[in-house]
Amino acid sequence: MSRFGIDLLGRENTPPGYHSALELWRIQNLGPPPDQLATQTIDLSTSFKLVYPDKNLNNKLTWIPRKSKGKFLISIPALSTTFEQFREIVARKCKENSEGAGVIIQNALESGSPGINWKVWMNLPAAHEFKKNTNYKVNKINSFIHWTANIIANGKDRTDASLEVKMISPADLEKEAKVAVKIKRHVTTHAVW
Secondary structure (H helix, E strand, O other), X not given: OHHHOOOOXXXXXXXXXXXXXXXXXXXXXXXXXXXXXXXXXXEEEEEEEEEEEEEOOOOOEXXXXXXXXXXXXXXXXXXXXXXXXXXXXXXXHHHHHOOOHHHHHHHHHHHOOOOEEEEEEOOOOOOHHHOHHHOOEOOOHHHHHHHHHHHHHHOOOEEEEEEEEEEOOHHHHHHHHHHHHHHHHHHXXXXXX
């Protein structure tokens, strides 16, 4: 096409399978640096499963589940978003999706209980550790920095990813602890010597 004076790679929307001039510069440092560097954005398809405390008729503490109203989109800049900002943005967007969800998340972040798992996954060719079945979590700042660094190194202007915010239910932890005690008791009383 260059023989006809048509520059397919110099246009704003490049053909499928090719990188834009900005992406080529960002990934491989090819060509002159662009005048205006576009912000790399992460588009997160988000859902949440939360729990909050309440008292039942017997005045006993119970945990009530709260789910998102389907998946919703959260867009964040990859380079300039800190771990704390990321969690605040997600809490604010969860509040927009379902009344009270943001407050539940903020309270859990401030108190540390119940714990929250921030599971992310995406389909990047060079990042197999972020596939859905690897169960990658950005619960700590180091894992968040590693995740965003991989997105930045990938060089795309927009990266599609998924986020599942899931609270660890204290009721489930209590049930697991009771089962573990029963198993231990069974093993010690029925041990064969």
